Amino acid sequence: xxxxxxxxxxxxxxxxxxxxxxxxxxxxxxxxxxxxxxxxxxxxxxxxxxxxxxxxxxxxxxxxxxxxxxxxxxxxxxxxxxxxxxxxxxxxxxxxxxxxxxxxxxxxxxxxxxxxxxxxxxxxxxxxxxxxxxxxxxxxx
Amino acid sequence: xxxxxxxxxxxxxxxxxxxxxxxxxxxxxxxxxxxxxxxxxxxxxxxxxxxxxxxxxxxxxxxxxxxxxxxxxxxxxxxxxxxxxxxxxxxxxxxxxxxxxxxxxxxxxxxxxxxxxxxxxxxxxxxxxxxxxxxxxxxxx
DNA sequence: AAAAGTACTTGCAAAATACAAGTTGACCGG
DNA sequence: CCGGTCAACTTGTATTTTGCAAGTACTTTT
Numbered sequence: 440x441x442x443x444x445x446x447x448x449x450x451x452x453x454x455x456x457x458x459x460x461x462x463x464x465x466x467x468x469x470x471x472x473x474x475x476x477x478x479x480x481x482x483x484x485x486x487x488x489x490x491x492x493x494x495x496x497x498x499x500x501x502x503x504x505x506x507x508x509x510x511x512x513x514x515x516x517x518x519x520x521x522x523x524x525x526x527x528x529x530x531x532x533x534x535x536x537x538x539x540x541x542x543x544x545x546x547x548x549x550x551x552x553x554x555x556x557x558x559x560x561x562x563x564x565x566x567x568x569x570x571x572x573x574x575x576x577x578x579x580x
Numbered sequence: 581x582x583x584x585x586x587x588x589x590x591x592x593x594x595x596x597x598x599x600x601x602x603x604x605x606x607x608x609x610x611x612x613x614x615x616x617x618x619x620x621x622x623x624x625x626x627x628x629x630x631x632x633x634x635x636x637x638x639x640x641x642x643x644x645x646x647x648x649x650x651x652x653x654x655x656x657x658x659x660x661x662x663x664x665x666x667x668x669x670x671x672x673x674x675x676x677x678x679x680x681x682x683x684x685x686x687x688x689x690x691x692x693x694x695x696x697x698x699x700x701x702x703x704x705x706x707x708x709x710x711x712x713x714x715x716x717x718x719x720x721x
Numbered sequence: 722a723a724a725a726g727t728a729c730t731t732g733c734a735a736a737a738t739a740c741a742a743g744t745t746g747a748c749c750g751g
Numbered sequence: 752c753c754g755g756t757c758a759a760c761t762t763g764t765a766t767t768t769t770g771c772a773a774g775t776a777c778t779t780t781t
Contacts, residue, residue, distance in 0.1 A: 443688045448629040450691040452683030453611045453676065462737090463602040470594045480759050488589040491739055496760060506686075518747040518758050527686055534678040535594065541675060542593030545647075545668055547584045550591040603768090621728050632770055637729060659727050659778040 442505045456534075459505050464490050465498050469524070469531060472508065473570065478521045479513075502528070529574060532567055583646045597675075600646050605631050606639050610665070610672060613649065614711065619662045620654075643669070670715060673708055 444450045447458045460466050467488055471477040475486075483495055490498075499522060502508040507528040513519040524531075536559050543551040558566050585591045588599045601607050608629055612618040616627075624636055631639075640663060643649040648669040654660040665672075677700050684692040699707050 441688075442686075443690075445689060450687070450689050451608075451611070451628070452680040452687065452690055452692045453607055454629060455683040455687045455690065456679050457604050457607060461602070461604040461607070463598050464738095466594055466598060466602070467592075470592070481757085484759095487592070488595060491741095492760070493740095493762085494738065516747080516758085520759075530682055530685065534675060534682060537675040537678050538597050539593040541671055542596035544671065545583075546591070546593065546596045547582075548586060548591050549584075549593055549596065551593045605769095622726085632772095633729070634731085634771090635769070657727085657779080661728075 459501070459507065464488075464494055465502065468495070468498055468502065469507070469528065470535065472522065472524050472528070473532065473535060473574070476573075478523060479519055480522070483522075507531075524574060529571065532570055533563075536563060536566065600642070600648065603639075605629075605635055606643065609636070609639055609643065610648070610669065611676065613663065613665050613669070614673065614676060614715070617714075619664060620660055621663070624663075648672075665715060670712060673711060674704075677704060677707065 442459075444455050444458070448454055460469075467486060467490065468483055471483055471486055475482075477483060477486075480495070480499070483490065483499075484492060499508065499510070503510055506525055509523050509525050511521050511523075513521050539551055540556060540559055543549045543556040555566075583600075585596050585599070589595055601610075608627060608631065609624055612624055612627055616623075618624055618627075621636070621640070624631065624640075625633060640649065640651070644651055647666055650664050650666055651661050652664075654662050680692055681697060681700055684690050684697040696707075
């Protein structure tokens with residue numbers, strides 16, 4: 440569960456996130472967990488970018504191994520697992536919001552709702568609290 | 581120079597940055613330009629992570645194609661090119677600082693100086709101004 | 722004029738990814 | 752209580768990307 444830069448290419452903080460998230464798919468799983476309310480394997484597969492199933496399985500395993508996500512049996516459905524962000528995973532929120540702002544600025548075709556990017560600009564702390572609250576609610580349900 | 585999500589997998593802002601930076605190397609080049617004062621091809625090759633020369637060439641081309649970096653002849657050395665961040669590239673700074681904070685928190689072996697992460701916590705705007713100023717100075721030299 | 726520096730390009734083996742199909746254990750309707 | 756469907760993967764293979772070593776062309780230094 441604990442993970443540090445011991446076996447990484449360097450101890451640089453930028454490199455450290457790349458060792459876990461440096462590919463085209465991993466951060467999309469985080470996005471789905473953080474903003475889309477997804478928690479089942481099958482839900483991640485449905486995302487618009489169409490991750491393939493072997494890649495998804497490998498990424499979920501890696502995220503769990505690095506302490507970013509958790510995996511638990513769904514008490515209501517024995518054949519399902521509930522994936523969720525750990526505290527370490529939730530702590531990615533500021534990065535995710537800054538990424539959203541950058542893309543909203545430089546992608547003329549972005550699908551970020553203007554209300555959302557304006558809310559981040561006006562009150563980033565408030566948006567963070569709202570998102571965090573939504574994650575807690577989901578877990579308790 | 582203009583780039584948007586037209587030919588991307590989706591119009592999601594998270595995916596948009598992945599289309600340009602979603603690999604193990606690209607963001608290290610940005611780091612070297614932003615924080616390490618590097619500007620020559622050979623300097624990027626020297627970084628601790630040891631990017632290979634063909635990958636570096638391809639990434640610099642992509643960054644330039646996406647409007648994140650610029651490339652100009654060095655007036656003093658005809659065999660050298662100066663690489664620099666554009667405004668779009670400099671605008672990645674908030675993301676880079678949040679990444680630094682996250683890694684400094686969760687990597688027990690991080691090489692981030694405590695003075696730096698504390699400065700970001702205490703006065704992020706101030707740190708941003710300092711870094712931005714250093715980038716402007718470099719360009720004018 | 723020869724050697725070294727700078728920014729690449731090329732070739733090839735190894736690793737990662739994409740796509741399709743198969744497996745295993747619930748769950749559900751009749 | 753049996754067959755079909757659902758859910759979460761695993762396996763196999765073709766394609767793409769990466770990693771490493773070597774080579775090229777132009778400049779600068781000695």
